[in-house]
Amino acid sequence: MVEQSGFLGAAQIRQIAADLGLRPTKQWGQNFVVDANTVKRIVRLAGVTADDSVVEVGPGLGSLTLALLPEAGHVTAVEVDPTLAQALPGTVGRLAPAYADRLTLVPADAMQVRELPDPQPTALVANLPYNVSVPVVLNFLEAFPTLERVLVMVQLEVAERLAAKPGSKAYGVPSVKAAWYAAVRLAGTVPRSVFWPVPNVESGLVLLERRAEPSTTATRRDVFTCIDAAFAQRRKTLRAALAGWAGSAPRAEECLRAAGIDHRTRGEQLGIDEFAAIAAARDTLPPPPSTNLC
Known part of the structure; x- marks a missing residue:
């Protein structure tokens, strides 16, 4: 591991921010990690090795970046804040000069990123802005099939939703869509005290x-559209909830029957494989009769 001097502590982070004339903004969901043990824990749980090309979304002032660089073969940092993006290479050059050549900076909005320079990422490791965490994770899993694993710090409620299983209270659209790509589990909790500013969650x-x-x-796309329809009215049976998606309630019932699912079931009881079967079943039905408006 990099020597302790290579990590950013609370005083250093506040000093760097002051030098940049920067105050954390809610607009970009900026809560900077000020605890070295937390960033080391994140890298360890992510299982980062020298064979990995890591993409880090929202590196901020560089706390996690400095912990990743000694362990990964390469780190691509995606930062939307132009001030932070400009400052990060200098921070790495001062505190971890031996690893500076492993860093590539991409000044961009992670919600819009569909391509990255080589080497292509094998792991996404990040302290994600809470307001965009689920879309960012799903976007990267879709856009980068080379990603083998993702370890992200998010709002605890969001983490629980992503990892929830069918039938649980937290289970919903993020749970099912994430399951399309990956096996998901809650890897731990993080106290508020490791952040500056301290978040409310x-x-x-x-x-x-x-x-x-x-x-x-x-x-x-078809499966995700089916999932969205099922959870838009999650208290309704799937026969009713999928009526618009299928064309009518009877057609929804046909899809469910073809997929081997009771039409009285609710979406929160189904896993990703069952939603995939329902979407596939719709494709086997004849098209609904067109409405003649003449």
């Missing part, structure tokens, strides 16, 4: 390990 670490996508004739 608890944080959690969630680990996603890539697995084969469900075997289905339906496209991912």
Whole structure:
């Protein structure tokens, strides 16, 4: 591991921010980690090795970046704040000069990133802005099939939703969509005290390990549209909730029957494979009769 002097402590982080004339903003969900043990824990739980090319979203002032660089073969840091993006290489050059050549900076909004320079990422490790955490994770899993695992720190409630299983209270759209790509589990919790400024919510670490996508004739887009419809009215039975998606309640019932699912079931009871089967079943039905407006 890098020597302790290579990590950023609370005083250093505040000094760097002051030198940049920067105050953390809610707009970009900036809460900087000021505890070296926390960033070391994140790197350890992510299982980062020299064979990994890591993408870090929102490196901020560089706390996690400095912990990743000695362990990974390469780190690509995606930062939307132009002030932070400009400052990061200098911070790495001062505190970890032996690893500066392992860093590539991409000044961009992670929500819009669909391509990255080589080497392509094998792991996403990040302290994600809470307001965009789920879309960022799903975007990167879709856009970068080379990603083998994801270890992110997010709002604890979001971590619990991502890792939730069918039938649980937290289970919902993020849970099912994440399961399309990966096996997901809650990897731990993080106290508020490790952040500056201190957030109003608890944080959690969630680990996603890539697995084969469900075997289905339906496209991912079709399956995700089915999931959205099912949870838009989650208290309704699937026969009712999927009526608009299928074309009518009777057609929804046909899809469910073809997929081997009781039409009285609710979406919160189904896993990703069952949603994939429902979406595939719709493709086997004849098109609904068109409405003649003449």
